[in-house]
Amino acid sequence: MICIGIESSAHTIGIGIVDGRKVLANERSTYQPKYTGIHPRKAADFLSKEFEPVVRRALEASGVSLREIELVAFTMGPGFGACLKIGLVGAKTMAQELNKPIIGVNHALAHIEIVRSLCRCRNPLVVYVSGGNTQIIVLEDRNYRVMGETLDIGLGNLIDSVGRSMRLKHAHGSVVEKMAREGGYIPLPYSVKGMDLVFTGLLTEAQNSLKTHRKEDVCYSLQETAFSMLVEATERALALTKSKELILCGGVAQNSRLQEMVREMAKPHGCRLFVTEGQFNADNGAMIALTGNLMYEAGVRMKLGECGVVQKMRVDEVEVMW
């Protein structure tokens, strides 16, 4: 089934086209404010402007015409309301024009399913790390269960906030990662509560440390502390689930130091780490299209008039029927 997936939960408009599990196109455009965080309305304006050109690029790259699309999938939540609605309106218009079925997809679920599908994992433990989310997730019967998560901000948000304090430009994560390679360790607050994590104390102290320490040292210590917290919580989950497969997904999964630390932790447990390439870890339309196909094939149906967005939608709310 040829499905077009529309992702617009935050600062990226992503359009993906898949045929079954095969990705035919995965195009995107990302709003990049210079020194500030993401303002939802400004991001929504950007997504609205970029929607049509990105759709056109995806159709060209896939070699598929609009008339050949058989299913329209969009991100239902979680995300910024104003941004989600851009994707919703685009998806509804497309489904109505083409007279094709529509399906709303959970964003976190899509991050997991694309890696599970591309890496052919059966029942992995999942570490989902992005700007707004940090969760340790396992599939139990027909639902994903969140075993541990951040109690305040996401890991990506933590790194971005410190990056902005250093007046770094966009793509803070990769710049912080690069600077960390030249840094040494300074103690920063470490806070793990069972399998949950708290990052705001670490954020405040890292920002304060910038007044007295080299930026490289702050970057190194920030990464080592935050990633160690995540690895500790993940190991606790791994000891309980005894999973032999571990997925690291979401935007922050692209950090090679994090990958290294998670892989080292998992090895003595006989557990293999799966990470897919960057384009499928960043917010993207292919993951929405692929998950839309999985849902449709499993019998999920949605009525056009009832489709909406759910800003705080959680991954454990979705029944996994496939």
Ligand code: FE2
């Ligand atoms: Fe995401």
